[in-house]
Amino acid sequence: MADLADVARVRLATLPTPLHPAPRLSDRIGVEVWFKRDDLTGLGLGGNKVRGLEYLLADALAQGCDHLVTAGGPQSNWAMLAALAARTRGLGSTLVSFGDPPREGPVGNHALALLAGARLHFTGDNDRASADRGVDDMCERLRAEGLTPYGVHRGGATGLGALGYVQATAEIDAQVREAGLQPRQLWLATGSCGTQAGLVAGRAWLALDHEVVGVTVSRPATECAERVRRIAADACALIDVPSDDLQVNIVDGFLGPAKGVRSPEGDEAAELVARTEGVFLDPVFAAKAMAGLLARARDGAVEGPVVFLVSGGAPTLFTV
Ligand SMILES: Cc1ncc(COP(=O)(O)O)c(C=O)c1O
Known part of the structure; x- marks a missing residue:
């Protein structure tokens, strides 16, 4: 409190x-x-989304995290901004999307997330909620690689x-x-x-x-x-x-x-x-x-x- x-x-x-x-x-x-x-x-x-990220990123830093993992579709404003915000404090980022990589190649937020250096992972499942489950799995995987991830579900909600x-x-x-x-x-x-x-x-x-x-x-x-x-x-x-x-x-x-x-x-x-x-x-x-x-x-x-x-x-x- x-x-x-x-x-x-x-x-x-x-x-x-x-x-x-x-x-x-x-x-x-x-x-x-x-x-x-x-x-x-x-x-x-x-x-x-920038406003909520001010609090979430501070929490990630307070917990000593070095990598932000979050979810959203390829055109998620949230996911792109989360990846970008992470960069401003030296954290890496992985974005988990539902479905498969878009066939037409990266445009819009997808392209900007790549520009921000985010790693992108697709669940292969069209259920949007699969992206949130994917965040939890990805955090476990990154921990096994020796990283200290901070996981947030879709929208930072x-x-x-x-x-x-x-x-x-x-x-x-x-x-x-x-x-x-x-x-x-x-x-x-x-x-x-x-x-x-x-x-x-x-x-x-x-x-x-x-x-x-x-x-x-x-x-x-x-x-x-x-x-x-x-x-x-x-x-x-x-x-x-x-x-x-x-x-x-x-x-x-x-x-x-x-x-x-x-x-x-x-x-x-x-x-x-x-x-x-x-x-x-x-x-x-x-x-x-x-x-x-x-x-x-x-x-x-x-x-x-x-x-x-x-x-x-x-x-x-x-x-x-
Ligand atoms: C441009 C824009 N407006 C509104 C919203 C809705 O905000 P929320 O997801 O917090 O309901 C979003 C969510 O991504 C957004 O990107």
């Missing part, structure tokens, strides 16, 4: 990231929207990893106060659930009023809600915050054809944002979350102001 400030953290991100109004988008949809620009966190091509967005909640709170803004909702894309969990725990920590609204882009809503609640409770336990009254809101229906595959609604939303605000939303996370926000706004179901988390994922703008 500790205060957040007492939890070990390495600095990877350039913070605070900007919070700014999106006036032309707001006019178009009739809801006041502000963007929190976590596409600009500064490591690699930026993105939300643990209580410790979620502290990145507990800290971000304080950052956002300071920025909205400075701007004289009282957001009613904070919208984001939810995949492995660690980011939403951190924002939910952060809301509880600071006793804030705004709702955190996660648009699920990979899992069924019930599984997502359960994961957010569990990871948020784990994060709360680390910083001694009560977790019996956590508020979890999941919006369903915007996954499109599949996880990691662009959707027509997401593409339309990304086009609108690029053409009104000059901001690129990645096609498989933020674009789908924006599609959810636009649909709800069209139904008159959103009361602003709303903060929308632009969560990064630039490498997949060119690949998926």
